[in-house]
Amino acid sequence: xxxxxxxxxxxxxxxxxxxxxxxxxxxxxxxxxxxxxxxxxxxxxxxxxxxxxxxxxxxxxxxxxxxxxxxxxxxxxxxxxxxxxxxxxxxxxxxxxxxxxxxxxxxxxxxxxxxxxxxxxxxxxxxxxxxxxxxxxxxxxxxxxxxxxxxxxxxxxxxxxxxxxxxxxxxxxxxxxxxxxxxxxxxxxxxxxxxxxxxxxxxxxxxxxxxxxxxxxxxxxxxxxxxxxxxxxxxxxxxxxxxxxxxxxxxxxxxxxxxxxxxxxxxxxxxxxxxxxxxxxxxxxxxxxxxxxxxxxxxxxxxxxxxxxxxxxxxxxxxxxxxxxxxxxxxxxxxxxxxxxxxxxxxxxxxxxxxxxxxxxxxxxxxxxxxxxxxxxxxxxxxxxxxxxxxxxxxxxxxxxxxxxxxxxxxxxxxxxxxxxxxxxxxxxxxxxxxxxxxxxxxxxxxxxxxxxxxxxxxxxxxxxxxxxxxxxxxxxxxxxxxxxxxxxxxxxxxxxxxxxxxxxx
Numbered sequence: 001x002x003x004x005x006x007x008x009x010x011x012x013x014x015x016x017x018x019x020x021x022x023x024x025x026x027x028x029x030x031x032x033x034x035x036x037x038x039x040x041x042x043x044x045x046x047x048x049x050x051x052x053x054x055x056x057x058x059x060x061x062x063x064x065x066x067x068x069x070x071x072x073x074x075x076x077x078x079x080x081x082x083x084x085x086x087x088x089x090x091x092x093x094x095x096x097x098x099x100x101x102x103x104x105x106x107x108x109x110x111x112x113x114x115x116x117x118x119x120x121x122x123x124x125x126x127x128x129x130x131x132x133x134x135x136x137x138x139x140x141x142x143x144x145x146x147x148x149x150x151x152x153x154x155x156x157x158x159x160x161x162x163x164x165x166x167x168x169x170x171x172x173x174x175x176x177x178x179x180x181x182x183x184x185x186x187x188x189x190x191x192x193x194x195x196x197x198x199x200x201x202x203x204x205x206x207x208x209x210x211x212x213x214x215x216x217x218x219x220x221x222x223x224x225x226x227x228x229x230x231x232x233x234x235x236x237x238x239x240x241x242x243x244x245x246x247x248x249x250x251x252x253x254x255x256x257x258x259x260x261x262x263x264x265x266x267x268x269x270x271x272x273x274x275x276x277x278x279x280x281x282x283x284x285x286x287x288x289x290x291x292x293x294x295x296x297x298x299x300x301x302x303x304x305x306x307x308x309x310x311x312x313x314x315x316x317x318x319x320x321x322x323x324x325x326x327x328x329x330x331x332x333x334x335x336x337x338x339x340x341x342x343x344x345x346x347x348x349x350x351x352x353x354x355x356x357x358x359x360x361x362x363x364x365x366x367x368x369x370x371x372x373x374x375x376x377x378x379x380x381x382x383x384x385x386x387x388x389x390x391x392x393x394x395x396x397x398x399x400x401x402x403x404x405x406x407x408x409x410x411x412x413x414x415x416x417x418x419x420x421x422x423x424x425x426x427x428x429x430x431x432x433x434x435x436x437x438x439x440x441x442x443x444x445x446x447x448x449x450x451x452x453x454x455x456x457x458x459x460x461x462x463x464x465x466x467x468x469x470x471x472x473x474x475x476x477x478x479x480x481x482x483x484x485x486x487x488x489x490x491x492x493x494x495x496x497x498x499x500x501x502x503x504x505x506x
Contacts, residue, residue, distance in 0.1 A: 008147075010201070011140045014201075017165060019162035019169060020165040021193065022165075025089075026126075027178070028186045028187050028190075029047045029051075029126055030047050033118055035243040036093075036097035036098075037097070037117055037259075038259045040493065042493075046122045047118075054131040055133075058132065058135045059138055063138040063142075065139070066135075070143060070146065071143075073202065075143065078132050078136070079198035081132055083194040083198060084191075086191035087216055090188060097117070097121050141155050182238055183238055195212065233245050233247055234247070234254070235333065239327050240328075241327045242372075244258060245257040253272075254267070254268045256302055256303040266303025266304065266305045267303075268308065273308075275305060275309070281433060281440050281465055282309075283465075284450065284465065284469060285401055286319065288452065289398075291364060292317055292318060293320070294314075294319055294365060295363045295364050295395075296310065296319060296320065296366075297323075297356075297365070297367070297393075298324070299324045299355075299381065300324070300352065302325065303334045304334045304345065306369065307321045307340065311343055313462060315459075322345075322346045323345055324350055325347060325349060326351050326370075331347050334347070352378075362398070363398060365400075365401070366390050367400075376492055377402075379485070379490040379491075380490070382402075382490055382492060383485045383490050384424060387400065397444075399442055400425070400442070401441065403438055403440060404438070406437060407500075407503040409430070409474075412495050412499065413496055413498075413499050416482070416484070416485050417441065419479055420484050425445055427447060428476040428478075430475075434472075
């Protein structure tokens with residue numbers, strides 16, 4: 001009787017550990033795929049959907065198999081096989097991701113490619129091991145029911161313990177393991193825990209099973225930090241939000257890349273203050289502000305390209321810059337690789353809208369350049385409520401500017417964001433950026449006029465930028481019947497995808 005009770009306790013413990021591993025692997029899955037497909041809702045949809053599918057199939061086949069072969073040895077072998085499949089996932093992710101991504105579409109970063117590529121990558125890497133772990137709970141219920149007829153109580157207890165394990169796995173993986181040892185080692189550590197658990201249950205059958213654990217245990221200490229190959233990478237890391245690379249070109253120019261690395265999030269060259277990207281255009285804005293001392297806020301500070309440029313180009317003004325960056329790892333990188341350490345910038349590790357809501361000071365200029373998943377602005381930074389908050393945090397003659405990716409002036413995304421700004425500001429100016437898909441939208445309750453800026457007001461490096469701005473900028477007026485983004489309804493991902501599809505079709 002005591003032996004049966006001990007075995008039952010062990011089986012409940014197995015339910016807890018299997019639940020922990022399922023959730024740890026699921027939480028790590030999107031992070032593992034992020035360097036190739038980003039971390040959009042499409043990737044999460046695939047991960048969650050396919051994990052649920054795998055668990056459903058596991059429950060079904062586990063129930064059938066346990067009725068036919070209800071032995072503890074069989075259960076332990078299933079768990080051991082699952083652990084072996086999980087431990088090789090970090091080694092297979094790069095070739096599988098490359099296999100499921102079509103090169104011709106990479107430059108477009110179309111969400112359909114992200115959706116399809118991440119679907120098949122998740123299917124190939126995660127479904128089988130999760131299916132095997134899904135078989136564990138019905139198997140345990142069958143084994144426990146052999147010595148106990150209270151099947152309802154057993155079922156409830158097993159699923160309760162498994163769910164408790166899932167809760168523990170969720171918090172431990174996201175709060176402790178992924179930030180401290182990384183995504184790949186989190187997966188490997190989870191697999192080794194599962195492997196050890198199964199081998200303990202198999203030792204009485206055959207002590208040679210222990211050799212399997214001893215063979216795979218060193219994998220935990222392999223050098224697995226390198227996630228994506230790039231010969232020009234001078235630094236790469238994972239943060240709580242994304243995979244990050246710093247790439248250095250032959251001429252010394254450094255680029256900050258996130259996740260799949262298609263978009264460039266910051267540019268720095270110690271010998272050249274002109275980036276030839278959209279950042280240059282924002283240096284014209286302080287010249288429209290009559291004050292000699294300006295308080296400027298940049299939401300989406302990243303590597304500090306705009307901040308560094310403004311310190312250089314606006315030498316005739318006193319520029320006080322506050323930067324908000326949600327990722328603390330990016331802040332450290334900006335200081336080490338993008339020369340923002342001793343410039344007098346106040347960089348805050350906070351979420352942009354939360355920072356703005358709590359800010360006690362007012363600004364002369366607020367710039368929003370925050371993106372996730374390369375092309376998508378966080379929806380809560382595009383709504384009429386957000387721009388109302390910005391209006392409250394600006395001085396009377398202050399202005400707001402936002403960087404928007406759009407394929408044309410008729411883009412629904414561009415027009416919707418402009419309309420949301422125009423709901424709060426009486427004057428809107430849109431500037432297409434030369435040779436790019438970037439648009440600078442400027443909002444102000446005072447007149448916006450780049451014609452008032454002369455070549456004498458700016459450094460010579462910006463003369464071409466000013467000419468392009470004067471030639472191409474146009475006014476925008478609020479349209480009552482057009483789409484206006486709100487906190488309740490801001491379909492940014494839908495509008496972005498629609499824009500990409502239209503661009504590809506044309």
